[in-house]
Amino acid sequence: MYSELVMEHFRNPRNIGVIENADGVGEVGNPQCGDMMRITIKVKDDILEDIKFQTLGCGAAVATSSMVTEMAKGKKLDEAMDITNQAVAEALGGLPPAKMHCSNLAADGLQAAIKDYRARHKA
Amino acid sequence: MTKDLATNKLPVFDLVRCKQCRICAHFCPKDCIAFNDEGDPYLARPEACTSCRMCEYMCPDWAVSLEAPSEGQPDIEAA
Amino acid sequence: MDRVVYMDHASTTPTDPEVVAVMLPWMSEQFGNPSTMYSLGLRGAKVVQNARESIAHTINADPEEIYFTSGGTEADNWAILGVADAHSKKGRHLITSTIEHHAVLESMEYLEKRGCEITRVPVDGGGLIDPEEVRRALRPDTVLVSIMYANNEIGTIEPIADIGRITREAGVLFHVDAVQAAGKLPLDVEELGVDMLSMSAHKFYGPKGVGLMYLRKRTRVTPLLHGGGQERGRRAGTTNVPGIVGMAKALELADNRMAEDAVREAALRDRLWEGLSAGIEAIHLNGDPVRRLPGNLNVRLDGIEGESMVLMLDMEGICVSSGSACTTGSLEPSHVLLAIGIPAEHAHGSLRATLGRSTTTEDVDHFIKVFPPIVDRLRQMSPIWCENCVCKQRN
Known part of the structure; x- marks a missing residue:
């Protein structure tokens, strides 16, 4: 059902965990819907220096969470904001149609974390 | 714990149908069912019975039914 | 990964080798269509009749009350849609539970969209149906009660015989989805007081794609599949000889053990x-x-x-x-x-x-x-x- 790349990210997810004293936190989803994600980010000079996630959800939710952290790490905040759910799914070699909604979590979570950072650090 | 919806009913054994396979006792979660010297089942501990009906469901011979106990004799063996 | 631990038997079971063995001749040299007049086909008709008798004996029914289907879903659909159609003059109210299989629930929903009223009786925290809830749901225009014998997800065994007494007393038809129970719990249509009962062979180590509906004599049900006159004109479609032979063997084996x-x-x-x-x-x-x-x-x-x-x-x-x-x-x-x-x-x-x-x-x-x-x-x-x-x- 899942591509080999999706399964590889599910088996060995990158950047799992929580950053202590994070500069921004994004939380999306809801346990009632069966999936939820928390992303914490560390920002330095407008660049995503570190990023970690925790995800409750299916294989697709875990894999897209893992992939979005890989894609965003080291990027400028504006560039990271431009990562779409579609782009994450494509980077994973596609997802089964019934699973596309699971991929929405990942980029949404990242954007929520960046917005949180920006709200905290308004000049 | 399991409480039967049709409360207070206890298993009654039809010894004409019973072939003494003992599956009723096997599935009794409270070990209420014992066997006499002839090998016939009887409800040995009616006070422990939860009316869960597993004895009734598992009996291959339809020899167990749950019935409201008759006055004063909840543990009587059915003829 | 060498080891496979299969713990999804409620989903499907491996076909028993003994079942496969009895099926094989009926897909190779004995391939004839039982609805024909020559001996190649008639041998198939004979073996299907034997299967019908064996299955009927196991569930304490008459052979003429067994109708072979493509599986549990077809039997469930047929029971519900067929009764609703044939008895629409009496009423358009049906009773089921909240935990039925989708084959029942979706059929009920289909009828609901077309003007039938459906009562879904609730269950307790263990998944048990209170037979009195069924009694309370009965109305003068109720045409069918459909309740599963055992649940496919949590395995709860429902008090079918008690519900059967209630429906019989009320003169309402009673369908039981016994797909999960068949081969695991003793089935006796008289003891259970049911008018219709569905089962599916692949849940009890038989082949996929074959099932049956027990239909009590003189029960009016509109056919679901129209075509040839198979199954006494009530279920069209070329007889699945190997499947039926396999199902009968599988049920016999399950009953014995x-x-x-x-x-x-x-x-x-x-x-x-x-x-x-x-x-x-x-x-x-x-x-x-x-x-x-x-x-x-x-x-x-x-x-x-x-x-x-x-x-x-x-x-x-x-x-x-x-x-x-x-x-x-x-x-x-x-x-x-x-x-x-x-x-x-x-x-x-x-x-x-x-x-x-x-x-x-x-x-x-x-x-x-x-x-x-x-x-x-x-x-x-x-x-x-x-x-x-x-x-x-x-x-």
């Missing part, structure tokens, strides 16, 4: 539950602790989603299923788990293991050994599982 299988599977199931609950925290049993099918175990784990557990267990060679939305192909978790009062967020974290004939003590112990680290790993990556937080204080 029913008690033995039940005792063994219940003991293994209990061993599995004891092992898992001893080794894992915040794991809970779904459904009735006692009144369930012998091989059925359904649990939920706080802080984890079901599909991820299924995928991780698959890497260890263990085949199980989950009540999470992601495995049901919808956004809603299992309707059965919701109906027994389990909140959605917990229903998503449910896992069903259904044991069967091939299950061994080693299989169970393998599961008990590999599952706790999987749970730990998934909880470590879960945003709603943390040491000493509220999630552990829930029950």
